[in-house]
Amino acid sequence: MTYVPGSPVAPPAPAIHVTGAAIGFGGRLLFSGLNMVAPGGRTTCLLGPSGVGKSSLLRLIAGLLSGSGRISADDGQPLTGRLAWMGQQDLLLPWATILDNVILGSKLRGEKVGLAHRDRAMALLDAVGLMDRATCRPDALSGGMRQRAALARTLFEDRPVVLMDEPFSALDAITRLDMQDLAARLLTGRTVIMVTHDPLEALRLGHEIRVLSGSPPHLSAPLTPDGETPRPTDQPGLLVQQGKLLHHLRQGGVA
Amino acid sequence: MMGARFVRGMVTLAGLVLAWALLVRLADLPHYILPGPERVALRLVDDWALLARHAGFTAAEIVLGLGLGTLCGGLAALALTASSAARRWLLPLLLASQAIPVFAIAPLLVLWLGYGMASKVAMATLIIFFPVTASFYDGLRRTDPGWLDLARTMGATPWTMLRHVRMPAALPALGSGLRMAAAVAPIGAVVGEWVGASAGLGYLMLHATARVQTDLTFAALFILALLAVGLWLLVDLIVRRALPWLPDSVMNKEETK
Secondary structure (H helix, E strand, C coil), X not given: CCCCCCCCCCCCCCCEEEEEEEEEECCXXXXXXXXXXXXXXXXXXXXXXXXXXXXXXXXXXXXXXXXXXEEEECCCCCCCCCEEEECCCCCCCCXXXXXXXXXXXXXXXXXXXXXXXXXXXXXXXHHCCCHHHCCCCHHHCCHHHHHHHHHHHHHHCCCCEEEEECCCCCCCHHHHHHHHHHHHHHCCCCEEEEECCCHHHHHHHCCEEEEEECCCCEECCCECCCCCCCXXXXXXXXXXXXXXXXXXXXXXXCC | CHHXXXXXXXXXXXXXXXXHHHHHHHHCXXXXXXXXXXXXXXHHHHCHHHHHHXXXXXXXXXXXXXXXXXXXHHHHHHHHHHCHHHHHHHHHHHHHHCCCCHHHXXXXXXXXXXXXXXXXXXXXXXXXXXXXXHHHHHHHHCCCHHHHHHHHHCCCCXXXXXXXXXXXXXXXXXXXXXXXXXXXXXXXXXXXXXXXXXXXXXXXXXXXXXXXXXXXXXXXXXXXXXXXXXHHHHHHHXXXXXXXXXXXXXHHXXXXX
């Protein structure tokens, strides 16, 4: 296995508690009184029909959205500066090389970017298989490669908590499976909250799966599939669960 | 591909010159109303030194005005982006200032800054200032919200966000503003020269017309057109070189033909 700098995470990644979260959107209350715990060092997948507010919940946790409720870590430390964000688009800066995109966070924090930064970024690019593309601009890369570069950038931040908003939804099916394997491997030990609309993705990657649905939206009890992540796609149990989840989602969460 | 485009342009130009020559012949126009192309060409050769001296003067005004206007416009756009106070106090003023035709204040500029180069540079600067400010400010405001979210989670300060994300993202918009500025800059300089000057192509044209040396007017106009086109091409080239990541679908299509 490739050596990934900065991992495993020490000290252990904290669990995240969301208590009494409420978000309004355009004068309408999206949801209120929402409680959730994302266990430390585990991956929690958040499923739900589109428009239900799962992305908003994630943005609330990231501090990108103002709403009410308490977001806290179980180790009592504030979350600010301890989380990394990965969005649906790769959000690579088109004018910067892949390497510069990976170390963007350091530049934005005003750190002096030195050889140590570059070495770590190159090691991460190696881990996602983009070592030879470090000096390319993003427009020279395919969609899958760009999302791998975005993953390297997320890992470069080296934060114990990683929030992902449908990170692989723009990729084709095969590339998506590859990305899931890569992400599961490289994010081991971190507290990951991943929003997705793909039940299969949730079942492959999630230690816990939560469904946000209904009107007003509420969270289902956590579903905990067996086996190590990333789970293989040809497990009969996984496919049965996928069917159940799909049914649950189509029913609007009344199961 | 570039060669084919150049040849096509030359053919069009030759056609126009031919039509011009025919018009003068057939309508039997006196040369002080419309001189034929051969008279203008002769004048270009004979008075080359005179034309070059005045052209140098006008070119200097345009380039200085372009530099100064871009600098002021860029700074104004940054100030508008960085400070809400600037937006509240400066933006209405900036928009209202566009209601005053710059040509109308040309006499004032000459009165204040004299007949020399300064009043023309001020004129060109004023005319360039607005398109540069407007386009750059627009670009700075329209940063992809996804990038801003990402930068926020990375702990960016307003300054590093501006430096590493918003400013580079606004460069294409600034590039459009610069192209527009390059196209209007000669107007500013020449209008300034018409109002009152002792040198420059605008001054030369005014004098030549008054003395019914229409062929000299045309010769000066020809040089002015060359200057304007050359400046635009230069700015376009610089903008293109500076923004290599930008897809240019129009150019690519033209070039594959």
